Amino acid sequence: MLNEITYLLFNSVVAVSFVACSVYLVFFFSQREELRKVARRILLGSGILQTLYILARYLIAGYTPITSQHEAVFFFAWSVTWAYLSFHWRYSVKNFGTFISVLVLIMLLIAASVSREFQPLAPALQSLWLPIHAGVAVMAYGFLALAFCGAIMYLLQERELKSKKFGFFFSRLPSLDALDQLNNHCLTAGFGFLTLGIITGSVWARQAWGTYWHWDPKETWSLITWFLYAAQIHQRFTLGWRGKRAAVMSIVGFCSVLFTLWGVTYLLGGVHSYAQ
Amino acid sequence: MPNETILLLGVNHKNTPLEVREKLALNSGYEEPLQALGRIDGLREYYLLSTCNRVEILVSADDEDVEKELAGFLFGDALTPDQYEKHLYCYRNKEAIHHLFMVAASLDSMIVGESQILGQLKEAYRWSADKKCTGPILNKLLHKAFSVAKRVRSETQIGSSAVSISYAAIELAKKIFGALDNKRVLLIGAGEMAELAAEHLVGNGAKDVVVANRTLERALNLAKRFNGRAVGLDELLEQLEQVDIIVSSTGAPGVILHKGDVKPLMRNRRNKPLFFIDIAVPRDLDPALNDLDNVYLYDIDDLNNVVELNKAERDKEAVKASRIVDEEALKFESWLSGLAITPTIAALRQKGNKISQMELERTLPRLKNLTPKEQKSVEKMASAIVSRLLHDPLIYLKGESCKDQSEMKVDLFRSVFDLDKKP
Numbered sequence: 044m045l046n047e048i049t050y051l052l053f054n055s056v057v058a059v060s061f062v063a064c065s066v067y068l069v070f071f072f073s074q075r076e077e078l079r080k081v082a083r084r085i086l087l088g089s090g091i092l093q094t095l096y097i098l099a100r101y102l103i104a105g106y107t108p109i110t111s112q113h114e115a116v117f118f119f120a121w122s123v124t125w126a127y128l129s130f131h132w133r134y135s136v137k138n139f140g141t142f143i144s145v146l147v148l149i150m151l152l153i154a155a156s157v158s159r160e161f162q163p164l165a166p167a168l169q170s171l172w173l174p175i176h177a178g179v180a181v182m183a184y185g186f187l188a189l190a191f192c193g194a195i196m197y198l199l200q201e202r203e204l205k206s207k208k209f210g211f212f213f214s215r216l217p218s219l220d221a222l223d224q225l226n227n228h229c230l231t232a233g234f235g236f237l238t239l240g241i242i243t244g245s246v247w248a249r250q251a252w253g254t255y256w257h258w259d260p261k262e263t264w265s266l267i268t269w270f271l272y273a274a275q276i277h278q279r280f281t282l283g284w285r286g287k288r289a290a291v292m293s294i295v296g297f298c299s300v301l302f303t304l305w306g307v308t309y310l311l312g313g314v315h316s317y318a319q
Numbered sequence: 320m321p322n323e324t325i326l327l328l329g330v331n332h333k334n335t336p337l338e339v340r341e342k343l344a345l346n347s348g349y350e351e352p353l354q355a356l357g358r359i360d361g362l363r364e365y366y367l368l369s370t371c372n373r374v375e376i377l378v379s380a381d382d383e384d385v386e387k388e389l390a391g392f393l394f395g396d397a398l399t400p401d402q403y404e405k406h407l408y409c410y411r412n413k414e415a416i417h418h419l420f421m422v423a424a425s426l427d428s429m430i431v432g433e434s435q436i437l438g439q440l441k442e443a444y445r446w447s448a449d450k451k452c453t454g455p456i457l458n459k460l461l462h463k464a465f466s467v468a469k470r471v472r473s474e475t476q477i478g479s480s481a482v483s484i485s486y487a488a489i490e491l492a493k494k495i496f497g498a499l500d501n502k503r504v505l506l507i508g509a510g511e512m513a514e515l516a517a518e519h520l521v522g523n524g525a526k527d528v529v530v531a532n533r534t535l536e537r538a539l540n541l542a543k544r545f546n547g548r549a550v551g552l553d554e555l556l557e558q559l560e561q562v563d564i565i566v567s568s569t570g571a572p573g574v575i576l577h578k579g580d581v582k583p584l585m586r587n588r589r590n591k592p593l594f595f596i597d598i599a600v601p602r603d604l605d606p607a608l609n610d611l612d613n614v615y616l617y618d619i620d621d622l623n624n625v626v627e628l629n630k631a632e633r634d635k636e637a638v639k640a641s642r643i644v645d646e647e648a649l650k651f652e653s654w655l656s657g658l659a660i661t662p663t664i665a666a667l668r669q670k671g672n673k674i675s676q677m678e679l680e681r682t683l684p685r686l687k688n689l690t691p692k693e694q695k696s697v698e699k700m701a702s703a704i705v706s707r708l709l710h711d712p713l714i715y716l717k718g719e720s721c722k723d724q725s726e727m728k729v730d731l732f733r734s735v736f737d738l739d740k741k742p
Contacts, residue, residue, distance in 0.1 A: 283589025
């Protein structure tokens with residue numbers, strides 16, 4: 044019974060997100076203001092369904108569903124969606140939602156393509172630290188994904204302004220200043236969560252394995268990611284790094300995030316790659 | 320009221336070169352020229368507009384012969400009639416109303432859609448009204464012109480798209496900085512174009528204006544206009560650390576600011592974006608500046624390209640705006656001809672009464688045996704005949720059926736009943 048509900052929930056999440064993404068794209072091309080509101084509501088609906096799906100899986104599995112590949116990617120999509128919705132609640136950036144909805148849809152499709160089987164939880168993971176550590180880490184990824192989208196928009200808009208050929212994106216993208224600020228805000232939030240994720244992870248490692256730091260590939264790559272973002276934030280504070288360089292750094296940092304999430308699991312293994 | 324003509328004479332930027340307009344522009348203000356206009360015979364109401372792009376006289380006159388006199392007044396001793404013939408335009412009635420509305424709606428402006436003209440129109444009207452030069456017709460006409468301008472502004476996008484170089488510069492600045500609030504502007508060179516650009520920037524929220532010029536005096540004059548500061552050209556680099564938007568328009572023969580000068584500044588600016596606008600020909604600023612991170616450089620050709628892009632959009636809006644002007648001009652004409660009907664009706668009634676009065680005065684003394692009551696009846700009969708006879712024509716005149724022809728009807732009535740005969 045509950046299994047069927049989760050199955051239906053997952054499919055409806057993908058369907059609703061697909062509709063949200065389509066409406067956002069239509070809005071992006073036609074710039075009809077009323078469509079934006081519709082698309083946002085649909086995305087909100089998708090966010091709620093995603094939450095319900097996670098709850099349903101939690102009820103079935105009895106632990107926070109974040110350990111398998113499917114669950115991790117789904118959680119990622121969930122955190123991007125809610126990071127955007129909460130962000131939007133404070134202030135809006137023109138056409139940001141379109142880029143976000145595309146990213147969310149891509150993640151959901153990846154989640155749909157891998158196995159959705161429930162896997163028994165490794166004994167080391169049976170801890171209260173699992174939801175805390177993994178949840179914080181995934182929230183960090185959510186905000187860093189927003190920064191990544193903002194950075195791509197920045198580069199597109201900057202290219203239009205520098206080349207002086209005003210094409211498709213010029214009127215559809217917000218001002219460089221707004222995008223740079225967006226990048227800054229999301230980086231600050233994402234970096235904060237990332238730091239917390241690493242701290243909680245090492246505290247948990249101390250409890251589970253007796254040492255704070257293992258040099259497990261995932262830990263190493265998280266640290267590399269952390270240094271990339273730390274360097275960028277440091278440069279912004281001291282030298283006022285902004286604009287194109289900051290945007291490129293955000294994209295590099297996010298690539299590192301993606302590698303930590305997938306590359307490490309498939310290529311390097313280690314204690315974090317439980318579900319293979 | 321009969322045969323009243325609305326007459327509009329003037330010159331504008333389209334068919335009159337700047338050298339001629341300069342001679343005509345009323346530098347001394349409106350007061351004197353308005354008094355001089357008042358001395359011309361046959362003007363009932365008059366009004367005068369003088370801007371840097373146009374000088375126009377609008378009058379309502381008893382007869383049309385004042386045209387030559389008005390032209391003479393407009394050109395003064397500057398040009399002979401042969402010389403000014405090709406510059407001057409003269410519209411009457413319908414065309415005059417239409418032209419005035421087009422001007423007010425900024426459809427006749429050099430920069431279509433700019434909003435300054437409405438303010439200038441209002442100021443000109445204030446002068447005329449204060450000096451009691453305008454009457455019922457011009458009052459109504461000008462107020463209508465203001466409301467047409469407002470309607471065009473609210474119902475079309477004519478004012479919002481970037482239609483001039485200044486507007487284009489502002490649109491670009493907004494894409495770089497977001498809002499322009501609290502942004503600092505540096506003008507290099509104190510020319511007219513720089514002034515115009517600065518005006519737009521300040522109008523859009525820019526806070527501080529610094530003027531750098533070769534001669535400090537001109538810099539000071541311009542800076543005063545914007546409550547800004549003046550600096551010498553040698554302080555340029557120092558200023559570049561503080562400002563955000565730079566408008567350069569000097570007459571210098573070569574490049575005055577090189578990439579190498581600006582590059583080290585960016586560190587001190589903490590990489591805050593710099594937006595250079597180079598409207599000088601030949602160019603003042605090194606084109607390579609655009610290669611620097613967070614530095615955006617647009618020269619006059621780049622800006623012209625932006626303007627061209629926006630022109631198509633603007634033309635579409637101008638069509639819509641013209642339709643509104645046509646519509647309002649028609650409405651005003653029908654009000655104007657309605658105005659002519661009322662006095663015609665009154666004149667017709669008056670004439671009827673006068674005839675019956677005249678005939679009674681001639682006849683009654685000859686009828687000696689009438690009782691006062693019978694005398695009353697005869698008087699009643701006389702006025703009844705008059706009103707019965709006039710009833711149908713008056714119904715026809717007031718009739719709604721062919722309202723747009725009321726001007727023709729009024730003319731017809733006035734000549735058939737000979738209402739314009741001077742007593």
